[in-house]
Every structure is written in structure tokens, then in C-alpha cells.
Amino acid sequence: MTSIYKKGKSHTNADGLSRWPLDNVRINPDHEPEVSAKIPIHFMEVDSKRNFRFSGWAPESGTLDSGNTDSAGTETPILGISSSELHNELFGAILKSYAKHRQCGILLQLLQQKYRSPELECQLEEPWFRAHKDKKFFLIDGLLYHRGKHTSALMVVEGDHISLILQECHACPYMGHMCEDRTKERVARTAGWPKWEQELSDHLHTCESCQKANRKYGKKYGLLQHIEEPKHPWETINMDWVTGIVPGGKENYISCLIIVNRFSKSMNCLPCHKEETTIDNAPLFWNNIISSCGVPKIIISDRDPKFTSEFWTDLYDMLGTKFAFSTAYHPQTDGLDERMIQTMEDILRRFSAYGMEYKDHEGYTHDCVTLLPSVQLAYNTSQNSTTGKTPALVEKGWNPMLPVDHLKKNILTIHPTAKGFHDLWKRACDTAAKCIAEAKDYNKQRWDKTHMEPDFKEGDQVLVSALNVCKV
Known part of the structure; x- marks a missing residue:
């Protein structure tokens, strides 16, 4: 069998990634450019105004352009990707907040200078100084960013901006009020500020929607509170x-x-x-x-x-x-x-x-x-599992006669003396009290395994489940 290559009219030098024809005559002299319209491929770039926009790539020129036209002069975008620009007001407000924050102001001066300034570096406090020493901060269009392990985050320092970030990363419908780990991952990719993890945890633990809607898992509140056990019958x-x-x-x-x-x-x-x-x-x-x-x-x-x-x-x-x-x-x-x-x-x-x-x-x-x-x-007249004796014997010192007891009428019964009866009854009471104390400790140990002491403080606002309110 003989394989014969037959040259086609298009894709004679196709790029493996995009499968678009390339106008590279030097590599493929036999390539014949098509007369049909060039169709732009859209991608994201960063412009000088700190905003994100989509631009087109013109294959024939290899330059960036906002679109492309065919031989008839009409635009032919096909991907239809659109994105709303980020508001300049937010970035402007963040820049103004840097000026009010002492540590951010020092960092901006250090990053804008060409040479090191030990005097300014000494004015930085932790954790700003450590992060600056490790070269974690950098500037893009005047905004301060923190370089992480796999991503970078915009630095915010004002309370309103922090609340906005937390709201957008947790409470929006497209964020779904996710758990702490998932929200933490979203915030880490979006913005950062000193002690942001603790502030995020506090925000999630006080989220009213989550507290009302989420189920409570784990141990229940309330350790077992013992009732003072009696020392005598009918106490x-x-x-x-x-x-x-x-x-x-x-x-x-x-x-x-x-x-x-x-x-x-x-x-x-x-x-x-x-x-x-x-x-x-x-x-x-x-x-x-x-x-x-x-x-x-x-x-x-x-x-x-x-x-x-x-x-x-x-x-x-x-x-x-x-x-x-x-x-x-x-x-x-x-x-x-x-x-x-x-x-x-x-x-x-x-x-x-x-x-x-x-x-x-x-x-x-x-x-x-x-x-x-x-x-x-x-x-x-039945033996109790806690005391190990019948309630009648513990209370009175003897068991009431039952019809079945008459079957033992021929068996010799030794009647104890008055003192012996008292000693026997006292011994039964002491044994019952000891068994009650052991059962109490055992029940508390079992109960406390699945419960915990609430950490409420005086003045705290606590949500109460309404499940059994109507039954009280």
C-alpha cells in the first residue's frame, strides 16, 4: 500500500492550538492566503486605565486591535464575549484610603523610589515590615497588591471596602453563603488586609442568614447538670x-x-x-x-x-x-x-x-x-437496674408477698432479729446509695461525650431555635 499526500486548499499550515491558518510564507511557501474574512479571536488585556477589556487579535498584522473587518469592511466578531468594566470610583476610593493609612503611605513611598530607604523601612510595623522585606508588595497603576503563593490580591485597608469584599465573596446569590473554607479561598484570590483571616471568621460566625438557615452539627450545648441525689427514701x-x-x-x-x-x-x-x-x-x-x-x-x-x-x-x-x-x-x-x-x-x-x-x-x-x-x-417488686435491688426492699426492707411466693411455704425461712433486720435494711440503703452515685457519674460521662459547655457571655445576643417554642 502506498500513501500519497494530496495538498488541500486550506489549513496547509494549521496551528495545533487554534486550528487557524497562519500567514507564514517563510515556513510554508505553498500556503495560499484565503480571500474570506479574518475572524478575530478575543482575549483579555490590561489597559493603562486599570480596567479590564476584551480586544481582538488581527492575524494578518500580529497586532492588538479592538476588532477586525473583512474585505467588505464589516466587523465579524464571533465569540461575543462581553464584560462590564470595573468602576473607577472604587479604585479611586481605595487610592484615597491609602493616603489615610500610615503603613500604606510608607509602602507607596518605598515602592515608588528607585533605591532603598532604611529610614522608611524602620517605620513599618508587623506584618507590613516582614511582607515588604520578603518583597510581597508591588504596585500596578498606583494600587497596592500582595503577592501570594499562587495568586496576588488587592490590598484594602478601609472598613467599608473590607465589608464590601466580604459581602461580595460570601453573601451574594452567586456566592451562596458558602462555608468558611470556601469563602476564605475566594477572599484570598480577591483582596487582602492585615489579620483578614480572623476578621473573615468573625464575619461568617456572625452572619445572620447563615445562623438562621444552617443546621447545627457536632456536639449540642449543655453539659449534664446533676440533681442532688437523696440520702433517704421519700426525700x-x-x-x-x-x-x-x-x-x-x-x-x-x-x-x-x-x-x-x-x-x-x-x-x-x-x-x-x-x-x-x-x-x-x-x-x-x-x-x-x-x-x-x-x-x-x-x-x-x-x-x-x-x-x-x-x-x-x-x-x-x-x-x-x-x-x-x-x-x-x-x-x-x-x-x-x-x-x-x-x-x-x-x-x-x-x-x-x-x-x-x-x-x-x-x-x-x-x-x-x-x-x-x-x-x-x-x-x-422488680429489681431496679441502678440499685440492683427491688424498690420495695430498699424502701421498706422487705418485699410484698405475691401469689408466686406461696409456692415456697414449705421452705424454712429464718426470720432476722430486730437488730439484724435494721442492719440488713441499712446495708441495702447504703448499697442503693452507692449504686445511684455510680449510675449518676456514668450517665454524666455518657451525656458529656456528645455535649459541650456553651461559650456565651453576658450581653451576647443568642439565636434560639423555635422548634419547640410552641410546645412550651
């Missing part, structure tokens, strides 16, 4: 209401008051009505708790109107009780009640999963309200 109690249960009982109760002994972890379930006033709830608390367990020192509950009313406040002031109201959506204070409520609901759900009422083998029915005493007994 501190938790109280909360469960609403929305299936109506039951003779009075068609639809709510339940949960009272928890924080020392022994025992639970009391008292049925009530949701719409009951404080006058109705006070005797309920008095007849079932105070009459049998005494007056608690601290009552922990949510900010319910039942507790904040004048009647409850006056009642517990006379009894010497100190209220310790918890904050809404602060589960560290009401977490004990929440776990009790969840356990109670789980037990009730198992007995009422197949209907509104539970029927035994004899047809006897139980609704949710009539099952509350059995739920209370079941929980108080």
Missing part, C-alpha cells in the same frame, strides 16, 4: 401526669399522676381527671403520699400550671417544701418519670392490646385504670 420525688389513657374506673378517669421516689425508685400510680383543678389534686397527693410517706423535701416536676398555681405554692410553703421546677424539654430532670411512664404504658398495652378491656378466664374484666395497682406492685 426527693418526681411527679408527672400521663394523659390520654383509655377511660376507666367508676369515675371514668382519663389521666394518671405518676409519683416516683428517687431514692428507692418506687412508683405510685394515682388515677385522676385531666381537667381537675389544684383543689382536687392537692387532696389526691395528700391522701396517698403525704399521709403514708411524709412530706418530701424536694418535688421535681415540669412547669405545669397545676404546680405553679397559688394554691400549690402556698400549700408547700407552709409544709416547708422546696420546688425545683425543671425546664421544658430537659429530660435530665424528668427522665426518671419518663422511664416509669414508658414502663407503665408497656404493661398496660400488653393487657389491653386486643381490646379496650382485658378479660381473664372467668370473664372478669379489667380496664387500664383498674390495672394500675397491679402495675405499681409489679414494678416495685
Whole structure:
């Protein structure tokens, strides 16, 4: 096979980059210039007025021109690139700001002189002196630029100009309110000033749009604040209401008051009505708790109107009780009640999963309200994970008898003496207190791993999430 070169009419000496015919007769004597119009290639140049404009390249002359014409005298630009000129007012304002800034004025004098001036250099302060010594500054049309590793940035020193640069590089729609790293890269290519990185970080951390729109990642605010744990049973109690249960009982109760002994972890379930006033709830608390367990020192509950009313406040002031109201959506204070409520609901759900009422083998029915005493007994005779003992044993020193205990009636039981019983009960209380302290430290350690202490200062303006405001 024989390859034969056949000369064409055009592109006999094409440039590999642009693929345009070149009028280089010396390199290619056989090149025949085309009669068709020369089409300009546009590129960017810097003119003497410190502005950027697009000019055309005339292939036949090899000179810069603002355009090109064909044989008929008409312009034939094809790329259609256009750019708005930068405002001379901005550059003029930056030049005027140099005159007001002492360090910039000294730098301008040093850069405009042909010879070094040690006297002027000694007047420069850091970081200006170090940058000038490393030859980082240079002038273009009277404007001061700082030479970086891969790019150069215009120096600005006035606060209004700095704010304009930060606004243009971060808050404009075409900048998108990007993160600190991306905004920092944009600012580094645009302008610079002393300590600009710190000022940029402060600007981004105080950007109102970013604070309102961005999600918060990382650790949540608020380390775990311990509640003073009691030393004796019924010294501190938790109280909360469960609403929305299936109506039951003779009075068609639809709510339940949960009272928890924080020392022994025992639970009391008292049925009530949701719409009951404080006058109705006070005797309920008095007849079932105070009459049998005494007056608690601290009552922990949510900010319910039942507790904040004048009647409850006056009642517990006379009894010497100190209220310790918890904050809404602060589960560290009401977490004990929440776990009790969840356990109670789980037990009730198992007995009422197949209907509104539970029927035994004899047809006897139980609704949710009539099952509350059995739920209370079941929980108080079950071992607690914190104390390692049953709430009834820690509180009373003995467990109530259950039907299953009658199976052990033939087993010999050694009854302790009075002193031995007291020692056994005291040992159980000491063990429970030790377990509570260990559980408290363990819970704090786990909580603090995912939370941090807020760094707010007095007088700071803090944005508050409105997610749970309507639920408070």
C-alpha cells in the first residue's frame, strides 16, 4: 500500500492550538492566503486605565486591535464575549484610603523610589515590615497588591471596602453563603488586609442568614447538670401526669399522676381527671403520699400550671417544701418519670392490646385504670437496674408477698432479729446509695461525650431555635 499526500486548499499550515491558518510564507511557501474574512479571536488585556477589556487579535498584522473587518469592511466578531468594566470610583476610593493609612503611605513611598530607604523601612510595623522585606508588595497603576503563593490580591485597608469584599465573596446569590473554607479561598484570590483571616471568621460566625438557615452539627450545648441525689427514701420525688389513657374506673378517669421516689425508685400510680383543678389534686397527693410517706423535701416536676398555681405554692410553703421546677424539654430532670411512664404504658398495652378491656378466664374484666395497682406492685417488686435491688426492699426492707411466693411455704425461712433486720435494711440503703452515685457519674460521662459547655457571655445576643417554642 502506498500513501500519497494530496495538498488541500486550506489549513496547509494549521496551528495545533487554534486550528487557524497562519500567514507564514517563510515556513510554508505553498500556503495560499484565503480571500474570506479574518475572524478575530478575543482575549483579555490590561489597559493603562486599570480596567479590564476584551480586544481582538488581527492575524494578518500580529497586532492588538479592538476588532477586525473583512474585505467588505464589516466587523465579524464571533465569540461575543462581553464584560462590564470595573468602576473607577472604587479604585479611586481605595487610592484615597491609602493616603489615610500610615503603613500604606510608607509602602507607596518605598515602592515608588528607585533605591532603598532604611529610614522608611524602620517605620513599618508587623506584618507590613516582614511582607515588604520578603518583597510581597508591588504596585500596578498606583494600587497596592500582595503577592501570594499562587495568586496576588488587592490590598484594602478601609472598613467599608473590607465589608464590601466580604459581602461580595460570601453573601451574594452567586456566592451562596458558602462555608468558611470556601469563602476564605475566594477572599484570598480577591483582596487582602492585615489579620483578614480572623476578621473573615468573625464575619461568617456572625452572619445572620447563615445562623438562621444552617443546621447545627457536632456536639449540642449543655453539659449534664446533676440533681442532688437523696440520702433517704421519700426525700426527693418526681411527679408527672400521663394523659390520654383509655377511660376507666367508676369515675371514668382519663389521666394518671405518676409519683416516683428517687431514692428507692418506687412508683405510685394515682388515677385522676385531666381537667381537675389544684383543689382536687392537692387532696389526691395528700391522701396517698403525704399521709403514708411524709412530706418530701424536694418535688421535681415540669412547669405545669397545676404546680405553679397559688394554691400549690402556698400549700408547700407552709409544709416547708422546696420546688425545683425543671425546664421544658430537659429530660435530665424528668427522665426518671419518663422511664416509669414508658414502663407503665408497656404493661398496660400488653393487657389491653386486643381490646379496650382485658378479660381473664372467668370473664372478669379489667380496664387500664383498674390495672394500675397491679402495675405499681409489679414494678416495685422488680429489681431496679441502678440499685440492683427491688424498690420495695430498699424502701421498706422487705418485699410484698405475691401469689408466686406461696409456692415456697414449705421452705424454712429464718426470720432476722430486730437488730439484724435494721442492719440488713441499712446495708441495702447504703448499697442503693452507692449504686445511684455510680449510675449518676456514668450517665454524666455518657451525656458529656456528645455535649459541650456553651461559650456565651453576658450581653451576647443568642439565636434560639423555635422548634419547640410552641410546645412550651
